[in-house]
Amino acid sequence: MPSVKHYPIHPDDIQTRLVTLKKRQRDLSIFGIAALSVCALAVLFSFALQPVIYGFFDLSTQIKQLHIPAGFEGQLFVDEQPDYLITLLSWLGWLILKLTVSFFGAFIFVRLLKKFRFFKVRFKSLILRFVAWLIGWILIWSGLTFLQYHQQSDEAQAYAELVQYDQRIQTSPIFQYLQQTHSPQPVKDYLLAQTALLHRPIDKDAAVSYTSSLIRAERTDPHFFEYGLKREQLWTIQHQVYGKSITPMAQSIDAQARQAARISEVSQRLSWGLSFVAFLAGAILYGLNVNLKARIRRIEARF
Incomplete structure (x- = not known):
C-alpha cells in the first residue's frame, strides 16, 4: 500500500479534508433524522387533522361529549362543558407544547447525561446520542401527557359517571335525574340520544x-327552537344514527359540513404529499450519508 509521502497532497490537508467530510456526514445525519421526523409528524397530522378542522366548524362526525342545553346544567349538577372547538384547541395547544418541550428537552437530557463519564464516552457515537x-423525548412526552390527562380527569369523570350504564339506558344516572326534573320531553330525548351514542358499544x-x-x-312542537338544542349536535346525532340530515335544523348545517369535509380532504392530501417528500428526502440523505461514511473510511484506511 502506498505511503503518505507518495501522495501529492500534504498530510495536514488530508486531515483538514477528513474533518470537513466528517462534519458534512454529521450534518447529513441530522438533516436525514429531521426529514424522517417531518415525515412521521405529517403522517400523524393526516389522521389528526379531520377532527381539528371539523372542530373549527363546531362539528364532529361522532358524538364525543355530552352537550347540555343552557339552563339545564344545574338540574344535572354539572358545569357547562366546553364545545368541540374549545376542546380541540386545548388538545392542539397541548400537542404543540408537548412537541416543543419534548424536542428541546431531549437535547437538555442528552447534555446532562454527557456530564457523566460513562455516557460521555459512549455518546461519541451519533447513533447512541x-x-x-x-429516550429523553419519550420520557418528557409521557410526563406531559400524564399531566394533561390528570388535569382533565376530574371533569371527564363527572360526565362519564353521568352517562354510564351497563345494558339498559334506564339504569344510567342521567336517566334517573331526568325523571326527577320537569325538563321538556325534547330536551330529555336530546340528552338521552347523546347518552346512547356515547355508550360503548x-x-x-x-x-x-x-x-x-x-x-x-322538531316537526310538531312549536316551542322546539326555544329549548337551546345545538344545531351542530343535532346534525351529528342524525348523521351517526341515519347517515344523513333529516330535519331542517340539521340540514342547515350541511353547507358547513361539506366545507369542513373539503378542507379536511385537501389538508389530508397535503399532509400525505409532505410525508412522501420528507420520506424521499430522508432516503436520499441516508444514501448520501452511507456513501460519505464509506468514503471517509477509505481515506482513513489509506491515511
Missing part, C-alpha cells in the same frame, strides 16, 4: 328511539 435523545336501539322522538318533536 440519537437513542438517548429519543353504541346503544343503537336506544339511540334510534330517542332520535326519532326528537325528530317528531
Whole structure:
C-alpha cells in the first residue's frame, strides 16, 4: 500500500479534508433524522387533522361529549362543558407544547447525561446520542401527557359517571335525574340520544328511539327552537344514527359540513404529499450519508 509521502497532497490537508467530510456526514445525519421526523409528524397530522378542522366548524362526525342545553346544567349538577372547538384547541395547544418541550428537552437530557463519564464516552457515537435523545423525548412526552390527562380527569369523570350504564339506558344516572326534573320531553330525548351514542358499544336501539322522538318533536312542537338544542349536535346525532340530515335544523348545517369535509380532504392530501417528500428526502440523505461514511473510511484506511 502506498505511503503518505507518495501522495501529492500534504498530510495536514488530508486531515483538514477528513474533518470537513466528517462534519458534512454529521450534518447529513441530522438533516436525514429531521426529514424522517417531518415525515412521521405529517403522517400523524393526516389522521389528526379531520377532527381539528371539523372542530373549527363546531362539528364532529361522532358524538364525543355530552352537550347540555343552557339552563339545564344545574338540574344535572354539572358545569357547562366546553364545545368541540374549545376542546380541540386545548388538545392542539397541548400537542404543540408537548412537541416543543419534548424536542428541546431531549437535547437538555442528552447534555446532562454527557456530564457523566460513562455516557460521555459512549455518546461519541451519533447513533447512541440519537437513542438517548429519543429516550429523553419519550420520557418528557409521557410526563406531559400524564399531566394533561390528570388535569382533565376530574371533569371527564363527572360526565362519564353521568352517562354510564351497563345494558339498559334506564339504569344510567342521567336517566334517573331526568325523571326527577320537569325538563321538556325534547330536551330529555336530546340528552338521552347523546347518552346512547356515547355508550360503548353504541346503544343503537336506544339511540334510534330517542332520535326519532326528537325528530317528531322538531316537526310538531312549536316551542322546539326555544329549548337551546345545538344545531351542530343535532346534525351529528342524525348523521351517526341515519347517515344523513333529516330535519331542517340539521340540514342547515350541511353547507358547513361539506366545507369542513373539503378542507379536511385537501389538508389530508397535503399532509400525505409532505410525508412522501420528507420520506424521499430522508432516503436520499441516508444514501448520501452511507456513501460519505464509506468514503471517509477509505481515506482513513489509506491515511
